[in-house]
Amino acid sequence: MRELYHYPLCPFGRLTRIYLLEKSLDHELMVDLPWKRKKIFSENHVFSDLPALLEMDGTILEGWYAIVEHLELHYRSTSLLRVTQKERAETRRIMTLFNEMFFADVTKNIVFEKVMNKYMGNASPDSASLRKxxxxxxxxxxxxxxxxxxxxxxxxxxxxxxxxxxAAQISCVDYVGSMAWDSHPNVKEWYMRVKSRPSFRGILADRISNVIPPAHYSELDF
Amino acid sequence: MRELYHYPLCPFGRLTRIYLLEKSLDHELMVDLPWKRKKIFSENHVFSDLPALLEMDGTILEGWYAIVEHLELHYRSTSLLRVTQKERAETRRIMTLFNEMFFADVTKNIVFEKVMNKYMGNASPDSASLRKxxxxxxxxxxxxxxxxxxxxxxxxxxxxxxxxxxAAQISCVDYVGSMAWDSHPNVKEWYMRVKSRPSFRGILADRISNVIPPAHYSELDF
Known part of the structure; x- marks a missing residue:
């Protein structure tokens, strides 16, 4: 069985988890345990590159980009990058917008401040980052x-x-209660459709100790 | 002739410029002009997705990810992603580390604060971001x-x-004088080797109005 190592509130781990389920690729979820990882991953894995996938043949893929492009090549059914070159370019354009820009502008400033800092022993969230x-x-x-x-x-x-x-980025921001859904009804409608997919169930069931999501977080119709 | 639209001090534009030169793919550089772009790009291009490549057959590719994966597929000589699946996974792992993590942690906090804000009419750089x-x-x-x-x-x-x-990310940080080279001699040696490649010349010649880089910025041996 392949194994996916991840942090529950990491947007890149979440996108990879949804991706594997949408592709119907069996896997076991392993919440990252540094002492366990050391045995499995290469010595150059000194930096946090989660999510990381251990394939059944021993291939190690670290980071969503390596995972997605490898699996798209080897498992061609239900391509989530789509078929024509125009469709693929458009999909990748929007992926970049969220994986890089939304991540740096929003997720990093809100989720990392509200949650990650707590686990890394830092002080209270930086209010300037939250404002940004x-x-x-x-x-x-x-x-x-x-x-x-x-x-x-x-x-x-x-x-x-x-x-x-x-949706992976937005779901992390939603978990910490920082999404203002009512201002954009058609965005909320889109997110409800994403939430109702079976591949999203695990994301909605995630719970981080000491950080309780708002009630609507896991409701399909919110 | 294909056309690449970019901002000079954008790390993703820089990586695409170096990539095109390393692949020996002829192109004309177009510094982004919104009024010109409107005629060329699709109506869904309402968000900043630079760099954007207009291929000779009219194909439009927006964002480094769409550009690189499209060109790797169509121009297979001198693959900069490398050959074996292990090499490709390792290349993509490190790309993600810099395009997402270094960008969000460093480039966004330093370069965007020091330069971009100036052009967007914002006040002085946020000192907390620079510190971070x-x-x-x-x-x-x-x-x-x-x-x-x-x-x-x-x-x-x-x-x-x-x-x-x-190097694309680091070069932007170096342009605004925020790289401490002396603490890491072998990193400096690596960066000197990157700088000395012909594909890097354009990056070293970039000048942004009102922001003068330190003297060592364009020196190959610094």
């Missing part, structure tokens, strides 16, 4: 809303990794 | 140093996109 994150989230919701006026899913007619990446 | 960025850079330099004690280039024996992504 909260100020930045609106432009992404505006953009999703704009796309939802024109498309069924973020990158076009079909559900793709663009939806997975966006 | 400066505090974070050390762990990445430690890691590059660790790799350089064991390898010729970041992902192994050969120059890859891992080196390109790392």
């Amino acid at each position: 994150g909260n100020a930045a989230v609106g432009k992404y919701l505006d953009y999703i809303s704009w796309l939802m006026d024109r498309r069924n899913w973020l990158a076009g007619d079909e559900f793709t990794l663009a939806d997975v990446c966006a | 960025g400066n505090a974070a850079v050390g762990k990445y330099l430690d890691y590059i140093s660790w790799l350089m004690d064991r390898r010729n280039w970041l992902a192994g024996d050969e120059f890859t996109l891992a080196d390109v992504c790392a």
Whole structure:
């Protein structure tokens, strides 16, 4: 059985978990344990590169990018990058927007401050970072809303990794109670559709000790 | 002739520029002009997705990820992702480390605060962000140093996109004078080797109005 090592509230771990389920690739989830990982991963794994996938043939893939591109090549059914070169470019464009920009602007400033710092023994969240994150989230919701006026899913007619990446980031921000859903009804409607997919169930069941998500976090109709 | 639209001090634009030159793919550099872009790019291009490549057949690729994966598929000579699945996974692992983590931890906090804010009409740089960025850079330099004690280039024996992504981010931080080179001599030696590649010349010649880089920025032996 392949093994996926992850942190529950990491957006890149979440996107990989959803991806594996959407591709119907069996795996066991392993919450990262540094003392266990040392035996498995290469010595160059001194930096945090989660999520990391240990394939059944012993192949080690670290980081969502290595995992996704490797699995897309080897398991071609139900490609979540889509089929034509135009579709794939559009999916990857939106993935980058969320994995890099939304992550740096919003997730890092809000989720890392509210949760990660607590575990790393740092002091209370930096209020300037929280302010920045909260100020930045609106432009992404505006953009999703704009796309939802024109498309069924973020990158076009079909559900793709663009939806997975966006929802993975947003779900982390939602967990810590920092999503203002009521201002963007069609974004909320899109997120409800993502939440109702079986691949999303594990994400909704995640619980971090000492950090309780708002009641609507795991409700499909919220 | 293909056209690459970019901002000069964007790490993702820089990685794409180096990549195109390393692949010997002819292109014209277009500094982004919003009024020009509107005619070329799709209407869904309402968000900043630079760099963006207009291929000779009219294909539009937005964001480094869409550009790199498209060109790797269509122009297979001199793959900067390397050959074996293990090499490709290792290259992509390190790319993610710099494109997402270093970007969010360092580049965003330092370069965006020092330069981008100026152009967007914001006030002076946020000193808390600068402090965070400066505090974070050390762990990445430690890691590059660790790799350089064991390898010729970041992902192994050969120059890859891992080196390109790392150097693209670092070059932006270096432009604004925030790299402490003397603490990590073997990282400096690696960066000198990257700088001396012909593909890097354009990066070293970049100048942003009102922001003068330190003297060593464009020196090959610094």
